[in-house]
Amino acid sequence: MPFHPARLFLLSLFLGLLMGPLAGCNRGDGASGVSGPVQPQPPAPAVGSLVVTIDNLPPGTAAMVRISGPDGFARALGGTQTVTGLQPGTYAITARPVTAAGQTWIPSTASQQVRVGAGDAARATVAYAVNNAALALVRVATGLTEPVYLGAPAGDARQFIVERAGRILVMQDGVLQAQPFLDIRALIDPIVDGLMSIAFDPGFAANGHFYVYRTDLNRDIVLELYTVPCHCDVADPASVLTLLRIPHADALIHYGGQLAFGPDGYLYVATGDGGVANDAPGNAHNLGSLLGKLLRLDVGAASVIEPYGIPPSNPYLGQPGRRPEIWASGLRNPWRFSFDTAAAAGASLYIGDVGQVTVEEIDLVPASQGGLNYGWNRMEGNTCYLAQDCDRSGLTLPVVEYVHTGAADSPCAVTGGYVYRGTAIPKLAGHYFYSDYCAGFLRSFYAYGTEVYAQREWSVPRLGLVTSFGQDGKGELYMVTLTGDVWKIARATP
Incomplete structure (x- = not known):
């Protein structure tokens, strides 16, 4: 006599429960056959940071340094600073002269570019000096x-x-x-x-x-x-x-x-x-x-x-x-x-x-x-x-x-x-x-x-x-x- 659909479903469920423990047995190839839950990989960092070191200004004197980069990013720095959360890309660092103690302090590198990658901690230095050359x-x-x-x-x-x-x-x-x-x-x-x-x-x-x-x-x-x-x-x-x-x-x-x-x-x-x-x-x-x-x-x-x-x-x-x-x-x-x-x-x-x-x-x-x-x-x-x-x-x-x-x-x-x-x-x-x-x-x-x-x-x-x-x-x-x-x-x- 033909199987009733409900009976067919119950039979399938019973066989599945019966075979479940057997599926975990050794397959004879050294593997247990158990596949645990897949652990999600942590996402790669999407941003980086930039450490700007500002050297040689007199104590208490603020630098005039500006960072600009992707997506209209702009930041003014008055001293050494780590700038975090930066989108990957190229950042321009420009430095203006500073007048302090009756002297003008000139940046040795007035303009430079730094590449910041995802997860990177890029570095740059702006060194000031008084032009005392003879x-x-x-x-x-x-x-x-x-x-x-x-x-x-x-x-x-x-x-x-x-x-x-x-x-x-x-x-x-x-x-x-x-x-x-x-x-x-x-x-x-x-x-x-x-x-x-x-x-x-x-x-x-x-x-x-x-x-x-x-x-x-x-x-x-x-x-x-x-x-x-x-x-x-x-x-x-x-x-x-x-x-x-x-x-x-x-x-x-x-x-x-x-x-x-x-x-x-x-x-x-x-x-x-x-x-x-x-x-x-x-x-x-x-x-x-x-x-x-x-x-x-x-x-x-x-x-x-x-x-x-x-x-x-x-x-x-x-x-x-x-x-x-x-x-x-x-x-x-x-x-x-x-x-x-x-x-x-x-x-x-x-x-x-x-x-x-x-x-x-x-x-x-x-x-x-x-x-x-x-x-x-x-x-x-x-x-x-x-x-x-x-x-x-x-x-x-x-x-x-x-x-x-x-x-x-x-x-x-x-x-x-x-x-x-x-x-x-x-x-x-x-x-x-x-x-x-x-x-x-x-x-x-x-x-x-x-x-x-x-x-x-x-x-x-x-x-x-x-x-x-x-x-x-x-x-x-x-x-x-x-x-x-x-x-x-x-x-x-x-």
Whole structure:
């Protein structure tokens, strides 16, 4: 007779109870057959921690350290601290200078990055110190003919010295080479500024391209590209490609004079206002004129047909009546400018702009910030020019200025320099150096963003007619004088 479903269920239940103990017996393979409950594994830690050690500040002095990281994390630290509960990722640690006991304490590492992993205890150290280095000026070249600039490609062991009359000389291991790197004296009117600076293409090691800024026989500004045909010390004068010519008919001064590649790979060119007293034509403010400006050009594909391109982020691109080459305006005679790509608060641009009557100025802005107006001729430094009051709205004013004194060794024209990024004098890291053509002092300051700290004048002999600073391929700095000498900034020996 067929099984009733209820009876079938009871039979299955009885057999299950009967076989249960047997299932726990040895299966004959050494295993008991018992499977205990699966123990859950503890979850891997999802967060980590970061120990930030802050050293060398005076007791009771709070540091100015900031941590930022994933998901908008930000934390300010005043002293050594362990920060817990951090999401895995990369954290930036930036440190500002601190003023205490009448001294400025500079972080040895103003910016660093630390990777924090899940379950990790990452570590970082911020060490502060007072810059008590002693400096000396060591003459490394003499007998030059009106040198006005020194430069070098990154990592190159040579120094390239520019003479105003139109020669570029090579110095290697302290020895000037007999044959000029480039000689274009026949192309230059010696009455005006002449050959003013050189800039090496970021790809110089591969393409041999370099650029010069000069005046021509018509006394106009000329920007040119040359090529070194091999890895040697002589360029090919016939390789010249003229990129830009700017008429400069009104006066024989205020040519600007600097060109340099920015951190974005574009070529920046500084022009003077044309030289007429007080900039009466209004060139510096006129966005239809290339005078009194900082220009920004794309020379990566320079050719006869298209000598340069306009970077798409140039501020006046596509605006009628405004020159698309312009990056910044309101400059009088920006003889020397430079970039610092290792700044803690981001790449920075420093401009030494020569004043008219009383004030010399240094401008400092983020390198990425275009479309700025530096004020001339409405302002001279932070002072209204030829007026008791003026409209400062929309102007970018200097972070450092100094005045003419009327004394025999009075300042007369600022000579902008560089931020020290060499290795020979670590305590100088991050300090910007500048001088004055007439006064010949050596001064410096340290900047975090546009905040200026630790201004000082160094106890070294004052030089005469300082035309430029120079930076070699290792980041060491030099001073160049029109009298024919090149001096290296070095650590003073006891």
